[in-house]
Amino acid sequence: MKVIKAVYNFLVGDMIILVGILITVGILALIADVPGLHALKVISGVILIAAVLVVLTATLIREALGNK
């Protein structure tokens, strides 16, 4: 458990960033692999960039609210 926590803290140390990025990668992998979702492949790049910005904003909002 200590090793997992150390790796987590070393890699990211923020649950919002970790979960947000992993969910995004999962969605994009589905878009890339599921034939029914291939129509969305054109906007995959936009989805990735938007997700990165949303994740960053979300973690900053949490920090700002914690500063109350």
Added chain:
Amino acid sequence: MQWAVIAAAFLASAVEFVEAFTIVLVVGVTINWRSSLAGALAAAATLAVIVATLGVALVRYVPIEYLRLVVGIILILFGLKWLKKSILRYSGLKAIHDEEAIFEENRAALRARGEVIAPRFEPFGVLLSYKSVLLEGLEVAFIVITFGSSAANATCNSTCGIGSAAIGAAVAGVLVILAGALIRAPLTKVPENSLKFVVGIMLTSFGTFWGGEGLGINWPLSDAFILILVALYLVATFVLVMILRQRKQQLELARTRQAQPTLQGQAEVSR
């Protein structure tokens, strides 16, 4: 010798070398040169071992998309972590960490005790430098072998083509390292918090680009799209810093208003 292959390999490899060297450079400036160079040398050694043992087969059969995806995701995670801290510091929600003052203070204390400071390895810096050089190095190897073998003709066989491409790549590598050594000194004068902010932007941009490529995204303008990503993230973080600064001012104003009636009450009691 095929000049067209040399020129093409030079240009393509230069882009990869610049990408790898930028990360090595900023790791050196922000963390320390020992960690940065150790990571880069370890990656070069790994590359040498991989290429020597597996050779052309590696470049043909190892799916670089998977490597790009994994490295891309890790870089996004690192990048966002650094960006978050930098934005919070710029907006005033987190105290600016004056590493130089702390370092000088620690050094003075150690000197007072008669101890010698040895620059230590930072695992984060070593790993970051290692990953970047390994990934970009694999791409350079890929460029050299594909350009070289595809350029084979009646006057120059596959080995000759690969040799020409390797010359182009080597010249690109030397030039990029020389240029990097020249801009190293000005970079050290930039405040560390600003550098960390730039690193955060860069890691997030490279991570988005490589991660996207690993997921099968074809970015417009190819590698040049990294510059667009950098610009996009810079604008977004600038907006976020502005919003957070406003929020901090509102919080301070609210705290001042809350404190005023208390102070007035205390003054009336003392009268």
